[in-house]
Structures are given as structure tokens and as C-alpha cells.
Amino acid sequence: MQLTIKVNDIDNVAIVVExxxxxxxxxxxxGTCLREPVPQGHKVALADIPEGGDIVRYGExxxxxxxxxxxxxxxxxxxxxxxxxPALDELPLATRAAPAQAPLEGYTFEGYRNPDGSVGTKNVLAISTSVQCVAGITDHVVRRIKQELLPRYPNVDDVVALTHSYGCGVAINAPAAIVPIRTLQNLARNPNFGGEVMVIGLGCEKLQPGRLLPAPPQGQIIQVGEGREPILSLQDESLHGFADMVEGILAMARRHLEKLNRRRRETCPVSExxxxxxxxxxDAFSGVTANPAVGFAADLIVRAGGSVMFSEVTEVRDAIHLLTPRAADEAVGRALLREMQWYDDYLNQGQADRSANPSPGNKKGGLSNVVEKALGSIVKSGSSSIVDVLGPGERIRRKGLTFAATPASDFVCGTLQLASGMNLQVFTTGRGTPYGLAMAPVIKVATNSALAQRWHDLIDLDxxxxxxxxxxxxxxGWELFQLILEVASGRRQVAADALGLHNDLVLFNPAPVT
Known part of the structure; x- marks a missing residue:
């Protein structure tokens, strides 16, 4: 077994494996002899480095x-x-073609086809909300649905409330308000919800519930009348008391559950x-074990015609010079720079800087700064060309590898990726986290075997x-690819779902709160 790992021939540091x-x-x-004890994952100098001298890892x-x-x-x-x-005005754009790789054919999964052409990996009833004021009653009704209704609809996996802290007391028309608003609009369109949109509103909120409904297909209208409206507002004068409100929501839920219960898995190509x-x-292993394996699996999905999105602007910014050459064209490259600049400006407005990342736990795991973290983070993207760039909360537009701009916060990133249309997530961790999403399966990959063994029932792949x-x-990478297909088909349950460990949705709201 290796005592240390050196990534690149020009590196003057290595990390400890033991x-x-x-x-x-x-x-x-x-021939290096350790002068002092060095913890797992931490760096040891392989040469004398003078004050002011460069410390090199990953060849950077x-x-x-x-x-x-x-x-x-x-x-x-x-x-x-x-x-x-890296200065954003000096970077090469679309100068490096992706390695030539043959298409990957013959791989499929069992998914749920939707009317809009998307495919789900789960069959979930989602109850969207327009304002935090209705979160309490929505959570109450979700508990009732799970206890009283779900057993009658065996083909429905779950019911979830899309609750959040937005909707009122906010500058609803501020330019940056588009981020939380389109996030909520697109969350309701996630492929795992089957197109069955129902919204609970209050009535007086700034974000009126109707804004959360997707536009109907051309030539069609959303049916209204006879209790078929997809919105229930608690301030509706026909509702008398709490019991009426609850029964109104339950009646809506029954109609949606009946439709979802008719869905069946069918064989779909990986392109979906x-x-x-x-x-x-x-930790320091992220960039040499789990993330490269994820990148390898990402390349397999792209070769099979599927879509992969990577995110976390603050953990991309310091390695952006390695990504802009991989843009499919100059327009995509400029879009990458646009999202980096937008976030630079956002941090400056908050009088923060990139040194706020990494966290204390990251540092304990051997990561010295955000540069080292970014260099290990971007390898999750594999080697494919970047075909598109999404602003926070935008819906995915193209198959292939997409950069979906999000903060690095686990919960905010997960929420935004769901809004962008993610139907399955792969999450790598070295320090450990019980993170999970009720709306989409989350495969957790450990960067080191000590964590995988200690958290044997929380980690899906070592x-x-x-x-x-x-x-x-x-x-x-191949193991992960096969696991993705098993989980997407419902044949394998991820640890977070088996244990019922699911995090709240957390909106990214850069607009003013009034």
C-alpha cells in the first residue's frame, strides 16, 4: 500500500494515505523522511520550499x-x-476538444415517462407552496397523506412538501428575485413529480400562487371548475376553519395520487x-478518489447520450482556467465567465471573499484553501465538453455536460439542481454527511475507506x-455507473432513502428582503 499520493510529477507535496x-x-x-507526525489526508513537503515559494498540487x-x-x-x-x-478577462475559450470516445450503446434503466418528454426515477406527489405562511398546514397535510392515503396508492413512492422561506416580505420585482421565483417554478416541473402540479397558497402573498404553475402546452388550457383548479388558497372565503382547509388539500391530493398511481416504469435509454x-x-482525498471516479462515470453517461450537471461556483472559480478551454464554443465559455463574475460581485456586495471556503472540517481533512478544494472539485465533471451553462434555477436545455451555477452550500445546490431537472444525484464526501433529498435519490460516495467503514449504513459506494x-x-467509475442505473430503475435503494434522511429545500435568494 502507498504511504502517500502524489498526483502530478511536478507536485512538491503528497498527501498521507494511512x-x-x-x-x-x-x-x-x-527518500523523503517525515520530520513530524502527519495526519491522514494532510500534505507533506517533498522538497524544501522557501518563504514565498510555490506549493504545487495537481500540477497547479x-x-x-x-x-x-x-x-x-x-x-x-x-x-x-x-x-x-484567475483573472476572468485573460482565459482561453473553447480551445480544447474533448477526447474522442465512441458512443456508449445498449445501456438502459427503468424510468417513468412524463407528458413533457422528461423521465423520472421516482414517482412522487409534490405539493408546492407559494409562501412560508402555509408551510405548517402543508406539513400537517403531508403527514396525513402518508398515513391515510399513500397506502391506497402502492405505485406512488412518496409525498413531499416543497416548503421554503420565500413568498412575502421580499422585493418581489427586484432583478435578483428571478432566482428564487424561477427556482420554485422549475422545482414543480422536476421529472420525478410526473407533471402533477398542485400549489398551496395563502392569498395575500407577494408571490401569487399562479406564478408557480408551468405554462400549459401550446393549444391546451389548464382545466378549471368542478374542483379541478391546481391551486388552493387558504384565504378562500369558501373555506371555514382548519378542517375545511385540510379536506380541500386532501381532495386535491387524491386526484393527483390517482393519476400518479397509474404510472408504470418502462425501459428508457440512458439519454433520459x-x-x-x-x-x-x-477532504484531500476528494480530488484523487471519489471525484475522479464520478468524473469517469459522468463521461460514460455523456457517451450514452445522457445529461450531467456540475455546480458550486465557489468551488469552480479558482479552477475556471481549466474549464473555459473545454467549452463547446466561445458562447458557452463566455457564459461560464458571466456566472463567475456574477458571483464575484455577489460576494463583494456582502463584503465576503472566497477565503470563507473551505470549512473547518475541510481543513481538518487536509484541504488548505479554496484553490486546492476547487482543483479537486472540478474533476467531478470528467473530460467531456461543456455544452451549456445555466444560471441559478434555470431548467436544463441540452444533453451532455452542463455547468449549473449554484452556491457551494449542499442544501442550496441540491435545491437548485432539482429545479434544473435533476432526477438523480451523486454526492461525494470525505468527512461524512447524512445529506439526502426526498425528491430524488442521492448516491453518496466516500472518498476514503475509513469513512465508508465507520458509516457503513450511510454510504453507498467506497x-x-x-x-x-x-x-x-x-x-x-464503472461501478458507480452501474449503481446509477440500478438506483434510477428502483432496483436499489440509496442509504438516505432507506433511513428516511432527507434535508429541507433551501432557496438561494440574492434579492433584498423588505
Whole structure:
């Protein structure tokens, strides 16, 4: 087993593989002798680095030494100066073609076809809400539906409330308000909801419930009358008391459940998958085990004609110079730069900067700064050309690899990817998180085997075997690809769903609150 991992020949650091770390005096294969104990995942200097000298990992400069660092020393975050972010006006656009790879044919999954042409991996009744004021009663009704109605509809997987903190007390017409509004509009259109949109509103909110309904197909109208409206407002004067409100919502739910219960899985090509990839609780292994394996699987999905979206602007910004050359054309490249600049401006307005990332847990796992984190994060995108760029909450438009701009926050990113049309998510973690989404299955991939063993019933796939030499990136990538098909088909349940661990939706609202 390797004692350390060095990613690129020009790197002057390596990370420690051993779960217990390495002790002072340990000799490495290149002749380096450790001067002090170094924890798992942390960096050891492979050469003398002078004060101000470059610290290189992944073949890229991740910072400069704040003090002289001797060969064999432990390098932690307090010793590394954060370098400047790549200047956005100096980057090459669409200069690197994707590696030539043959189409991947013959792979399918069992999914739910929708009237709009999308395909779901779950069959879920979603109850959308227009304002936080109705969250309490909506949650109450969801509990009632699960207890009283769902057993009568065996082909429906679940019922979820799309509750949130938006809808009123906000600057509804501010330019940035488009982000939360289109997020809510597109959440209701997620493929796992089968096109059965129902909205609970209050009545006096700024975000009127009608704005959450998708536009009907050309030449069709949404049926109204005889209790068929897709909206119920609690302030409707025909409703007398709490019991009337609840019964009104239950009656709507029954109609939608009857339609959803008629759905059946059918064989669909991989081209109908929309897989979101994300990382959280990252460590120094993320960029050498789990994320490369995810990137390999992402390339397989793209080769099969499917869609993959990667996100997290703050964990892309410092590696953007490696992504703009992969844009399918200059327009896509400029769109990448637009989203980076938008987020730079957003952070500046909040008097924050990119040094707020990484988290204390990331640093404990060996990540010194956001540059090192970004270089390990972007490998989730694989090697395919980037065919499109989405603003926060926009719906996916093209098959292939898409950058969907989101903050790095796990919960906000997951919410925005759901709005963009994700029907399954792959989530890598090194420190561990019980994160899950009720609306779409989340496959959690451990970056190190110590976590996978300790959290044996919370992790779906152990990519730490790459670090120990038990498996290659390609082997784990193929395992993940096959697991994606099993989960998408309903033949395998992810750990978060088996345990009922699901996080709340969290909207990204950069607009003013009034």
C-alpha cells in the first residue's frame, strides 16, 4: 500500500494515505523522511520550499509558503498564502476538444415517462407552496397523506412538501428575485413529480400562487371548475376553519395520487438521465478518489447520450482556467465567465471573499484553501465538453455536460439542481454527511475507506479503495455507473432513502428582503 499520493510529477507535496497518519521518521519511496507526525489526508513537503515559494498540487499552484518549509514537514492551512484568483478577462475559450470516445450503446434503466418528454426515477406527489405562511398546514397535510392515503396508492413512492422561506416580505420585482421565483417554478416541473402540479397558497402573498404553475402546452388550457383548479388558497372565503382547509388539500391530493398511481416504469435509454454531481464535507482525498471516479462515470453517461450537471461556483472559480478551454464554443465559455463574475460581485456586495471556503472540517481533512478544494472539485465533471451553462434555477436545455451555477452550500445546490431537472444525484464526501433529498435519490460516495467503514449504513459506494490500490478510478467509475442505473430503475435503494434522511429545500435568494 502507498504511504502517500502524489498526483502530478511536478507536485512538491503528497498527501498521507494511512488512516492513522504517519509518524515522524517514516521514510517515503522518494527518500523523503517525515520530520513530524502527519495526519491522514494532510500534505507533506517533498522538497524544501522557501518563504514565498510555490506549493504545487495537481500540477497547479495552490498557494505560497508563508514561512520556509523543510522537506518532510507537515504543511497545514496556516502555512499557505491564498493566491489571487484567475483573472476572468485573460482565459482561453473553447480551445480544447474533448477526447474522442465512441458512443456508449445498449445501456438502459427503468424510468417513468412524463407528458413533457422528461423521465423520472421516482414517482412522487409534490405539493408546492407559494409562501412560508402555509408551510405548517402543508406539513400537517403531508403527514396525513402518508398515513391515510399513500397506502391506497402502492405505485406512488412518496409525498413531499416543497416548503421554503420565500413568498412575502421580499422585493418581489427586484432583478435578483428571478432566482428564487424561477427556482420554485422549475422545482414543480422536476421529472420525478410526473407533471402533477398542485400549489398551496395563502392569498395575500407577494408571490401569487399562479406564478408557480408551468405554462400549459401550446393549444391546451389548464382545466378549471368542478374542483379541478391546481391551486388552493387558504384565504378562500369558501373555506371555514382548519378542517375545511385540510379536506380541500386532501381532495386535491387524491386526484393527483390517482393519476400518479397509474404510472408504470418502462425501459428508457440512458439519454433520459439527468444526473447532478455535488460534493460536501470534502477532504484531500476528494480530488484523487471519489471525484475522479464520478468524473469517469459522468463521461460514460455523456457517451450514452445522457445529461450531467456540475455546480458550486465557489468551488469552480479558482479552477475556471481549466474549464473555459473545454467549452463547446466561445458562447458557452463566455457564459461560464458571466456566472463567475456574477458571483464575484455577489460576494463583494456582502463584503465576503472566497477565503470563507473551505470549512473547518475541510481543513481538518487536509484541504488548505479554496484553490486546492476547487482543483479537486472540478474533476467531478470528467473530460467531456461543456455544452451549456445555466444560471441559478434555470431548467436544463441540452444533453451532455452542463455547468449549473449554484452556491457551494449542499442544501442550496441540491435545491437548485432539482429545479434544473435533476432526477438523480451523486454526492461525494470525505468527512461524512447524512445529506439526502426526498425528491430524488442521492448516491453518496466516500472518498476514503475509513469513512465508508465507520458509516457503513450511510454510504453507498467506497471510492477510498482507489487510494489504497484495491481498485482503479476506471473500476470504481464503472461501478458507480452501474449503481446509477440500478438506483434510477428502483432496483436499489440509496442509504438516505432507506433511513428516511432527507434535508429541507433551501432557496438561494440574492434579492433584498423588505
Amino acid at each position: 488512516a492513522a497518519g504517519l509518524q515522524a521518521g517514516t521514510g517515503l519511496d522518494d 499552484i495552490i498557494g505560497q509558503a508563508l514561512q520556509p518549509i523543510a522537506r518532510g514537514a507537515w504543511i497545514n492551512e496556516t502555512m499557505v498564502r491564498l493566491p489571487r484568483a 438521465l439527468v444526473v447532478g454531481v455535488q460534493c460536501g464535507g470534502s 471510492a477510498g479503495r482507489i487510494a489504497t490500490g484495491e481498485a482503479s478510478i476506471e473500476q470504481v
